[in-house]
Amino acid sequence: xxxxxxxxxxxxxxxxxxxxxxxxxxxxxxxxxxxxxxxxxxxxxxxxxxxxxxxxxxxxxxxxxxxxxxxxxxxxxxxxxxxxxxxxxxxxxxxxxxxxxxxxxxxxxxxxxxxxxxxxxxxxxxxxxxxxxxxxxxxxxxxxxxxxxxxxxxxxxxxxxxxxxxxxxxxxxxxxxxxxxxxxxxxxxxxxxxxxxxxxxxxxxxxxxxxxxxxxxxxxxxxxxxxxxxxxxxxxxxxxxxxxxxxxxxxxxxxxxxxxxxxxxxxxxxxxxxxxxxxxxxxxxxxxxxxxxxxxxxxxxxxxxxxxxxxxxxxxxxxxxxxxxxxxxxxxxxxx
Amino acid sequence: xxxxxxxxxxxxxxxxxxxxxxxxxxxxxxxxxxxxxxxxxxxxxxxxxxxxxxxxxxxxxxxxxxxxxxxxxxxxxxxxxxxxxxxxxxxxxxxxxxxxxxxxxxxxxxxxxxxxxxxxxxxxxxxxxxxxxxxxxxxxxxxxxxxxxxxxxxxxxxxxxxxxxxxxxxxxxxxxxxxxxxxxxxxxxxxxxxxxxxxxxxxxxxxxxxxxxxxxxxxxxxxxxxxxxxxxxxxxxxxxxxxxxxxxxxxxxxxxxxxxxxxxxxxxxxxxxxxxxxxxxxxxxxxxxxxxxxxxxxxxxxxxxxxxxxxxxxxxxxxxxxxxxxxxxxxxxxxxxxxxxxxxxxxxxxxxxxxxxxxxxxxxxxxxxxxxxxxxxxxxxxxxxxxxxxxxxxxxxxxxxxxxxxxxxxxxxxxxxxxxxxxxxxxxxxxxxxxxxxxxxxxxxxxxxxxxxxxxxxxxxxxxxxxxxxxxxxxxxxxxxxxxxxxxxxxxxxxxxxxxxxxxxxxxxxxxxxxxxxxxxxxxxxxxxxxxxxxxxxxxxxxxxxxxxxxxxxxxxxxxxxxxx
Numbered sequence: 083x084x085x086x087x088x089x090x091x092x093x094x095x096x097x098x099x100x101x102x103x104x105x106x107x108x109x110x111x112x113x114x115x116x117x118x119x120x121x122x123x124x125x126x127x128x129x130x131x132x133x134x135x136x137x138x139x140x141x142x143x144x145x146x147x148x149x150x151x152x153x154x155x156x157x158x159x160x161x162x163x164x165x166x167x168x169x170x171x172x173x174x175x176x177x178x179x180x181x182x183x184x185x186x187x188x189x190x191x192x193x194x195x196x197x198x199x200x201x202x203x204x205x206x207x208x209x210x211x212x213x214x215x216x217x218x219x220x221x222x223x224x225x226x227x228x229x230x231x232x233x234x235x236x237x238x239x240x241x242x243x244x245x246x247x248x249x250x251x252x253x254x255x256x257x258x259x260x261x262x263x264x265x266x267x268x269x270x271x272x273x274x275x276x277x278x279x280x281x282x283x284x285x286x287x288x289x290x291x292x293x294x295x296x297x298x299x300x301x302x303x304x305x306x307x308x309x310x311x312x313x314x315x316x317x318x319x320x321x322x323x324x325x326x327x328x329x330x331x332x333x334x335x336x337x338x339x340x341x342x343x344x345x346x347x348x349x350x351x352x353x354x355x356x357x358x359x360x361x362x363x364x365x366x367x368x369x370x371x372x373x374x375x376x377x378x379x380x381x382x383x384x385x386x387x388x389x390x391x392x393x394x395x396x397x398x399x400x401x402x403x404x405x406x407x408x409x410x411x412x413x414x415x416x417x418x
Numbered sequence: 419x420x421x422x423x424x425x426x427x428x429x430x431x432x433x434x435x436x437x438x439x440x441x442x443x444x445x446x447x448x449x450x451x452x453x454x455x456x457x458x459x460x461x462x463x464x465x466x467x468x469x470x471x472x473x474x475x476x477x478x479x480x481x482x483x484x485x486x487x488x489x490x491x492x493x494x495x496x497x498x499x500x501x502x503x504x505x506x507x508x509x510x511x512x513x514x515x516x517x518x519x520x521x522x523x524x525x526x527x528x529x530x531x532x533x534x535x536x537x538x539x540x541x542x543x544x545x546x547x548x549x550x551x552x553x554x555x556x557x558x559x560x561x562x563x564x565x566x567x568x569x570x571x572x573x574x575x576x577x578x579x580x581x582x583x584x585x586x587x588x589x590x591x592x593x594x595x596x597x598x599x600x601x602x603x604x605x606x607x608x609x610x611x612x613x614x615x616x617x618x619x620x621x622x623x624x625x626x627x628x629x630x631x632x633x634x635x636x637x638x639x640x641x642x643x644x645x646x647x648x649x650x651x652x653x654x655x656x657x658x659x660x661x662x663x664x665x666x667x668x669x670x671x672x673x674x675x676x677x678x679x680x681x682x683x684x685x686x687x688x689x690x691x692x693x694x695x696x697x698x699x700x701x702x703x704x705x706x707x708x709x710x711x712x713x714x715x716x717x718x719x720x721x722x723x724x725x726x727x728x729x730x731x732x733x734x735x736x737x738x739x740x741x742x743x744x745x746x747x748x749x750x751x752x753x754x755x756x757x758x759x760x761x762x763x764x765x766x767x768x769x770x771x772x773x774x775x776x777x778x779x780x781x782x783x784x785x786x787x788x789x790x791x792x793x794x795x796x797x798x799x800x801x802x803x804x805x806x807x808x809x810x811x812x813x814x815x816x817x818x819x820x821x822x823x824x825x826x827x828x829x830x831x832x833x834x835x836x837x838x839x840x841x842x843x844x845x846x847x848x849x850x851x852x853x854x855x856x857x858x859x860x861x862x863x864x865x866x867x868x869x870x871x872x873x874x875x876x877x878x879x880x881x882x883x884x885x886x887x888x889x890x891x892x893x894x895x896x897x898x899x900x901x902x903x904x905x906x907x908x909x910x911x912x913x914x915x916x917x918x919x920x921x922x923x924x925x926x927x928x929x930x931x932x933x934x935x936x937x938x939x940x941x942x943x944x945x946x947x948x949x950x951x952x953x954x955x956x957x958x959x960x961x962x963x964x965x966x967x968x969x970x971x972x973x974x975x976x977x978x979x980x981x982x983x
Binding site: 218221222223225226229230233234240242271272273274275276277278279286288289292294295299300301302303309337338339340341342343344345346347394395396397410411412413414415416417418 | 659660661663665666668669670687689718719721722723725726727728729730733734735736737738739740741744745746796797798799800801802804806807810811814815818821822
């Protein structure tokens with residue numbers, strides 16, 4: 083890498099840090115329990131809007147995984163999310179009414195909180211509909227993973243987004259509070275993902291899955307990115323540049339092996355295609371706060387009117403992480 | 419006579435205390451070395467925790483750094499204290515704070531009682547070890563290492579190179595033959611005291627102080643001077659990965675550890691509550707004198723290392739994205755490409771699927787849609803027949819298709835009309851079997867009702883495309899099994915080449931072909947080629963089709979006479 087490129091990336095990184103700094107006042111603390119965070123705690127960072135129904139299971143899932151503290155940014159919810167979160171003993175909540183889009187889809191807020199509270203901790207940055215799984219997640223807490231990553235001197239851990247969907251129309255089965263979303267949306271696409279490498283930032287760009295298959299069959303370039311690096315041992319100066327798809331400095335994006343071997347990797351099970359989706363899509367369309375002029379949501383709404391079924395006879399039913407490892411969507415690497 | 423344990427601790431002191439208590443309560447004396455970097459309060463805490471046990475003591479503390487003399491000094495101090503304070507001890511076992519006893523001490527005592535003069539220490543000559551990190555083996559003993567490998571890697575490497583260039587060599591003290599091995603050992607009192615009370619010890623110590631990673635070589639080398647009976651293996655189950663880091667055991671390894679019958683395992687994750695609870699619970703020693711057998715664990719860890727270094731062939735995923743030619747297998751299984759066959763035979767794919775046990779697709783790179791077997795619109799792994807999705811990344815499409823269908827051979831048709839982007843990829847893939855009939859693309863044109871000037875233009879284009887593909891298939895980089903016939907040659911005698919291809923496809927079914935695929939009607943094909951020539955286009959790839967002597971589509975019925983056994 084020439085000094086020109088190094089300098090360009092450095093400027094980019096600084097710019098995002100300054101953005102995060104400028105946007106910090108958009109958030110007002112509702113409850114700040116960050117004093118409870120102990121030195122080696124694992125933290126979860128989330129931006130949420132009107133996710134009250136999903137929150138109880140979300141919190142339970144990550145608590146069972148061994149996460150110690152949650153840092154939420156509530157983006158103007160009106161369904162009681164904020165109040166619910168404020169009651170939780172291990173949650174700190176900030177609230178904002180500012181534009182999600184103008185905060186780079188929440189990433190400016192996340193970057194600020196990560197910089198302020200994440201330093202020196204393993205930080206997991208996810209959406210309320212993303213459920214992190216990693217090798218041995220059924221028998222080992224997340225601390226085992228982060229301890230192991232630390233001995234390997236890996237500062238970040240990748241987890242590809244795996245879109246999960248129900249069989250039949252998406253809104254057919256209602257989701258109840260506290261329910262495991264993957265009781266309903268338990269199907270996924272096993273082997274239609276395409277990967278290319280981003281030369282500048284060194285991350286992999288992964289697309290495919292049911293969203294490319296059903297919503298973008300004629301415009302694959304526009305299909306959503308599925309590569310994510312949600313788990314990072316945060317240090318001052320790190321910054322997420324585009325959702326959790328990539329970071330700077332770019333060494334954090336090199337979570338893959340280029341010489342034929344496999345590094346360890348997890349998955350983020352994505353419970354997006356779950357009722358009530360239609361209502362959410364129409365709301366998001368009027369808000370126009372999403373990526374690339376909300377093209378994803380426009381594509382959804384075109385199809386949702388026809389009650390689409392993402393399921394097909396080749397869909398795979400989710401069992402556990404070992405199944406995903408055998409299929410080749412994630413890997414144990416040299417962790418045994 | 420009991421064994422005594424020397425424990426080297428630096429973190430997770432609460433776990434170390436638990437283990438020390440377990441050993442001490444089984445009447446095995448314990449000497450603990452605590453890294454001098456451990457804060458005073460934590461050390462106090464440990465001392466207080468174990469204050470009630472008379473046979474636990476603490477030795478002089480050293481600041482321990484990885485790969486330095488300090489670790490040997492600590493082990494020496496611990497061993498000296500053990501020998502001096504516990505005259506009843508017959509064997510000394512060096513363990514770490516992250517060790518866990520898997521079998522009761524009584525079983526270990528019984529095991530050692532039956533081998534009273536045996537030293538258990540891995541001790542291998544430098545020429546024979548394959549696991550040294552950094553490629554240094556004998557040079558560990560002959561070069562100087564003033565810089566830390568962990569903190570000042572560049573300086574370390576440069577200084578090593580400089581010494582190599584200048585030919586600097588240290589003198590190895592007389593009588594020493596360098597040996598290496600795991601730093602966790604169990605030595606007899608006799609051997610250990612001989613090493614520690616040797617009049618030459620100052621010489622040895624001074625020498626090893628500057629050897630790289632002396633904790634893997636000090637005792638391992640000196641034991642060769644005094645040991646009467648050396649078992650070159652460690653009683654501690656300890657596995658290292660390809661970077662030289664120890665593998666860690668977690669709760670889910672419980673059964674594996676239990677069945678290994680090893681005495682002590684390392685390294686245990688400090689939060690592995692179930693392991694500590696299970697193995698530190700009081701148990702009656704078993705009377706069966708089982709030998710330690712870590713093969714299962716060996717296999718588990720060597721598989722993990724192989725996965726990390728070589729990965730699964732043909733898999734492209736978020737944490738395995740090999741560079742070109744570093745794939746260790748571009749695809750995961752063998753597949754066959756039939757180029758031109760579908761043009762000159764009627765229903766070639768259904769004929770082929772009757773002959774072989776494989777999935778026979780149509781033109782999966784076809785321009786209108788992906789022609790999956792059986793006309794499916796979706797296929798294994800949720801691949802769709804969308805041309806746009808396929809052409810967005812044709813290579814990923816192909817590798818996905820082969821990967822998704824692991825265990826079932828895939829065959830597909832190909833022609834110059836199809837997407838050509840994967841041609842280099844398939845030609846350089848040893849898993850590909852590529853059979854080509856050149857010039858066959860002309861047959862559909864011959865049958866088409868399009869105006870002749872369009873046909874002519876299309877023929878010129880297809881010929882160019884096919885020629886480019888043939889150039890690839892004839893290059894020196896080809897790894898695939900490639901067979902090329904001209905159309906004329908193939909039609910002359912189709913059964914023999916078909917038999918060869920199919921034998922290779924399913925070698926176990928040694929069946930002769932009885933029925934040939936039906937050749938399409940080629941009456942007037944020679945004239946068609948002549949017309950192309952007359953229009954100024956030169957069809958080169960079909961071979962020789964003299965005008966008037968049209969090939970007869972009779973091959974199907976005359977199949978038999980060709981079957982010469």
